[in-house]
Amino acid sequence: MRRIVTTIILFIICVTVSTYTIYYVSDVYEQVESLVSNALDSINDADKSGLERHINSLTDLWNEQEDKIIHYVRHAQVDEITKSVARLRALAAGEDY
Numbered sequence: 001m002r003r004i005v006t007t008i009i010l011f012i013i014c015v016t017v018s019t020y021t022i023y024y025v026s027d028v029y030e031q032v033e034s035l036v037s038n039a040l041d042s043i044n045d046a047d048k049s050g051l052e053r054h055i056n057s058l059t060d061l062w063n064e065q066e067d068k069i070i071h072y073v074r075h076a077q078v079d080e081i082t083k084s085v086a087r088l089r090a091l092a093a094g095e096d097y
Contacts, residue, residue: 021072028065035061039088048092055088 035058042050062085070078 025069025072028061028069031061032058051092055092058088059085 035054039051039054039058042048042054062081066078066082
């Protein structure tokens, strides 16, 4: 009987952690998606100060979330996102868009 109870408790913990992970990653994705969309709108409107503001917000968000999200997403994918975020400022400064 103890094994069944222990197994059920472990199963519930695993499901809870998995569900939290899915919601957490989805939330970060939505925040990044919103900032990227706003940056693209700034590019289309030729709003350089708005673009810089959105890139700064995106960079700050990613720097905060990178250490947390690396536990849930493959390292190679996180590294690619980090490289892309780092390149944004250089691309915006050079107006290469």
